[in-house]
Amino acid sequence: MGKEVRVRFAPSPTGDLHVGNIRTALFDWAYARHTGGTFIFRIEDTDTTRVTDEYIQAAIDTLKWLGLDWDEGPEVGGPNGPYLQSQRLDIYAQWAQKFLDQKDAYYCYCTPVELEARREAQRAANVAPGYDGQCRDLTNAQITDYKTQGREAVVRMRMPDGSTTFTDEIRGDVTFDHKVVPDFVLVRGDGSPLYTLAVAVDDIMMKVTHVLRGEDLLSSTPRQIRVYQAMGVEPEDYPTFAHLPFVMGQDNAKLSKRNGEVSIAWYRERGFLPEAICNYLALLGWSPGDDRENVTMKELTELFTVDKVHSSPARFDMKKLEAINGDKIRALSPDEFLNWSLPFLTKEAIISGTDAEIAVVKAALPIIQERIVTLAEVPAMLNFLFVKNFAVAEDCISKVNDEAAKAVLSRSSTELSKLTTWTHDSIEAALRSSLIEELGLKPRIAFSAVRIATTGSNISPPLFESMELLGQEVSLERIKLALSL
Ligand code: GLU
DSSP states (O other): OOOOOEEEEOOOOSSSOBHHHHHHHHHHHHHHHHHTOEEEEOBOOOOTTTOOHHHHHHHHHHHHHHTOOOSBBTTTBOTTOOOBGGGOHHHHHHHHHHHHHTTSEEEEOOOHHHHHHHHHHHHHTTOOOSOOOTTTTOOHHHHHHHHHTTOOOEEEEOOOSSEEEEEETTTEEEEEEGGGSOOEEEEOTTSOBOHHHHHHHHHHHTTOOEEEEEGGGGGGHHHHHHHHHHHTOOGGGSOEEEEEOOEEOTTSSBOOTTSGGGBHHHHHHTTOOHHHHHHHHHTSSBOSSSOOSOOOHHHHHHHOOGGGBOSSOEEOOHHHHHHHHHHHHHTSOHHHHHHHHHHHHHHTTSOOOOHHHHHHHHHHHHHHTTTOSSGGGHHHHHHHHHOSSOOOOGGGGGGTSSHHHHHHHHHHHHHHHHOSSOOHHHHHHHHIIIIIIITOOOHHHHHHHHHHHHHSSSSOSOHHHHHHHHOHHHHHHHHHHHHTO
């Protein structure tokens, strides 16, 4: 029997989590759930100049909102915590000291200016730029001299000659010649740890068995393996690596964090459902072996295996995501749709949230459920039911105040006031027999005037249902108003 699977998602929240992060988180989560293993959520916040408390909280909220529940991590705790790297600084310091004692690492006194000058020379000589090992074997006298000069020292890991090979579950065997992996910094001059030290120490101490992450981190793997070796970890206890292919933009350029459209918060605000985002991202770079477009979270956990992850980059397609979102909206139960819609309506002050308003929303939602792609469309669709000072939209006025429209509206007014039952069927029957059959008008022309008069615009939910919801009195009042324009 293999050991229990432990997978981690370890973002550095230097901004809102983006599409690429969440695709990684989703695959990590799905792999843990598929194997009955443990999903660890670790916050890599050692870069205090870029990570903020707000971004950490936002990352936690985003994972919760998406339904990616974790077994160990912030808020839930666990036996291998703390799960915020900023609370583990003494652990990294102890390991760094051990590496120094073992001579796996050494103090380096080179200043940034000196390093840059030497890199420049390397580039000029066509040598791969990187640390040249100047401080590897300093004498005591040299060290004393540097200290007297008041130089700050970083802790640097010694990279032996040779190469590192590891098996990536997606790419197969990957080898890095150490000529391209120079000695690297573990601890900064101010004593703070670098990512490579913290990530490697934590993956070992948290007993992580599988590292599934973005391919941008592929080249940091040999450095992490070097840290495992210095920690005395046996190769069979190294985590298994799987580097997920990039998510590219439509233009084939890499999607970037600085671009607002990749942040998950952006999608949330624009009315995308978490199930739609998860469904879409799950199939971005992975497929269960068929060409399905829909996958539920349950199916994902049942079917997810790393060997079905593609090795080539995936292209993000907004249109596909929108189509999936529309499908997921149509699949919501009336109560679910109501609960998702209300915050959008209150945020735009379409309703204040009284029981009477909610009852109207509840009655109106079924008529728009088939027609919208995102929840952000709900306010504009239902505004006509709640608007206080009703007026026909500027750009539609010309369509209701010409001769022909006036004729349509006055005939409609006459017929509709005669109705004793006010349902979409009775409204439709009355308007069809008078406007279409008797006046011989084309439905598009006849109904467009009535639509603009009653809802204020030419984009609205189905007309007869809308008028039923508005009620006879209000509908007639609005037609009268249009006639007076
Ligand atoms: N914290 C790293 C990042 O957000 C990822 C760490 C990892 O998955 O190894 O880029």
